Amino acid sequence: MVEVLREDGLFEREGIAYVATHVDGARLDKLGAALGGLARAGLACLARRPAIVHVHCASNASFLRKSLVLLMARLGGARTVCHLHGGGFRRYALVEAGPLLRRWIRHTLEASSRVIALSPGWAAMVRDCAPRARVEVLPNPVRLAAAGAQGERGRILFLGRIEPAKGVDELLQACARHPALRLVLGGAGDLDWARRRAAELGIAGRVELPGWLDARARDAELARAWLFCLPSHVEGLPMAMLEAMAAGVPVVATRVGGIPEALADGLLGLLVPPRDAEALADAIGRLLADETLHARLACAARAAIERHYSAGVVCARLATLYAHLANEKAKL
Incomplete structure (x- = not known):
């Protein structure tokens, strides 16, 4: 998804700096990527003080990593966007999480300037987890390929x-x-x-x-x-x-x-x-x-x-959201 946004030019138009906190591979590779990514994100949030910090997260370790990024962003005065992915989030947040983790999930979602859900059904799920969360529905973007023939039958x-x-x-x-x-x-x-x-x-x-x-x-x-x-x-x-x-x-x-x-x-x-x-x-x-x-x-x-x-439609909606959040920050 991030590559689709990048290819459409969103990063250049909106001045986005991208920081990764995860790589596929062995546990040591994942740990190194997480620690390095969190360090770079913390430096960006607390030293450079961006206007908006937009994180993409799923469940388990992904959510925990990104919740720390969102915390650092709030401490740096940024407006924040928590963009939820992954089909297992409902079970993670409502079934698997213990009382303390549920409170942290709820706090993270409700403290975010916006939470992006992939569909209206997902938006309802977010409100079940965090009733005061400010939720926007935005689907994943996709490249428009050239339409082909009907393929090889069967x-x-x-x-x-x-x-x-x-x-x-x-x-x-x-x-x-x-x-x-x-x-x-x-x-x-x-x-x-x-x-x-x-x-x-x-x-x-x-x-x-x-x-x-x-x-x-x-x-x-x-x-x-x-x-x-x-x-x-x-x-x-x-x-x-x-x-x-x-x-x-x-x-x-x-x-x-x-x-x-x-x-x-x-x-x-x-x-x-x-x-x-x-x-x-x-x-x-x-x-x-x-x-x-x-x-x-x-x-x-x-x-x-x-x-x-299409990427153009989704990027335009993201740009509109960023403009609203920048205006909100300017009024503080």
């Missing part, structure tokens, strides 16, 4: 972490019911488990596991895809789904997180319950049997992305 693309929580097992089961399908599971994770499960279902020869895909490889796979499936058990507003819609690839996904608000069932895509391999197989079967529906969903989804989720 080729299904999944992009995400290869694990049961992403619905990969249900997707493998659904593909086993349709001999004409070929499945591409793009992403890091437990690839050995996915290979074993595909073999158990008798579809190992129809499942590709290319591993993590960079932007060029992802775009190439989207160009070949006939259908994009994301049967996750929990989600926020997944970038991979938005990218598929932007590329004109029809989507079948689960009714979780912000997905139903972005992917209107029967109009922009098809929605199924999570953990339901039979319903997933039936939805895929509908598209196999109805080429008109397949084409209509692809066209409508891309148009929706252009209207509401």
Whole structure:
């Protein structure tokens, strides 16, 4: 998401300095990135005193790191934006957190000048955690790719972490019911488990596991895809789904997180319950049997992305928010 904002020119137009506090890799690499990032953020907040500090956070360690950045920003007199991502935040904040952590989560959200939620449903969840939080709804931005053809018939693309929580097992089961399908599971994770499960279902020869895909490889796979499936058990507003819609690839996904608000069932895509391999197989079967529906969903989804989720639209809304916060700061 940050790269999409950067590529659209938001950083240059708004004078944004970006500080990372996380890297993928071993624990020592993550610890070093966290400590170094927090040090740089603290120096920026307390010495340079920016007008606005905008953090992107998820759950667990991500939220704790960014809550410290927000605290330092408030001490430095900045207006603050807490931008929530990650499908597990509801469980983290309302179920897993103990009494002290819940109080800290609530304080962090309510002390922020604005909290950005990815969808109206997420905004309601934030208000459950922090009733006095000032919440703005802003979807993730996505690049508008050139709309391609209908892809290779029967080729299904999944992009995400290869694990049961992403619905990969249900997707493998659904593909086993349709001999004409070929499945591409793009992403890091437990690839050995996915290979074993595909073999158990008798579809190992129809499942590709290319591993993590960079932007060029992802775009190439989207160009070949006939259908994009994301049967996750929990989600926020997944970038991979938005990218598929932007590329004109029809989507079948689960009714979780912000997905139903972005992917209107029967109009922009098809929605199924999570953990339901039979319903997933039936939805895929509908598209196999109805080429008109397949084409209509692809066209409508891309148009929706252009209207509401394109990088230019989201960046303009962020710029407006920054201007409001700067005016608020000037009046203090």
